Amino acid sequence: MGRTEIDQGNIKIAYGHDEATGYFLSVVDERLGYKEDISDAVLAVMEKVNADQGGGYFDLHTAPIGFGHRVDKETLIYFWKQYGVPESDIEKARKGQKLKLTNGSLSYAA
Numbered sequence: 001m002g003r004t005e006i007d008q009g010n011i012k013i014a015y016g017h018d019e020a021t022g023y024f025l026s027v028v029d030e031r032l033g034y035k036e037d038i039s040d041a042v043l044a045v046m047e048k049v050n051a052d053q054g055g056g057y058f059d060l061h062t063a064p065i066g067f068g069h070r071v072d073k074e075t076l077i078y079f080w081k082q083y084g085v086p087e088s089d090i091e092k093a094r095k096g097q098k099l100k101l102t103n104g105s106l107s108y109a110a
Contacts, residue, residue, distance in 0.1 A: 002098065006084055013083045017098045022063030023076050027083060029057065 003016040014026040032046050059068025060076050077090055 004089075008084070011083075013085075015080055015083075015085050015089075017093070020063060021061035021066035023073060023093055024059070024061040024066060025076060025079050025083065025085075026059045026067070027057055027079075 002018060003014055006013040006015075010029055010031045012028045012030070015024065017023050034043075034046070038046070059066065060071050060079060061068060062071065062073050062076055064070065073093065077093060080090055080093070
């Protein structure tokens with residue numbers, strides 16, 4: 001499985017490629033996680049975007065199986081760009097190269 005993470009403070013991003021989900025993106029905004037000191041009105045809004053109360057998130061994937069929404073590769077790449085995935089990884093995905101993890105580092109299959 002090939003996966004890398006980008007930490008943007010409260011926002012955690014994971015992207016990559018694996019055989020089950022194809023290319024994928026997962027975004028979590030921890031500011032939308034449950035807190036005891038929030039009002040019922042704020043909680044009601046957070047519950048609309050946050051089913052498990054672990055932080056507002058969305059997941060995208062390109063294979064038939066996966067969490068979140070299945071999208072085509074170009075749609076996924078659009079969101080990769082929005083969340084700071086390096087252009088070199090985006091170009092390799094456009095060419096159909098698959099990310100893999102080797103000795104703790106991401107690389108691409110030929």
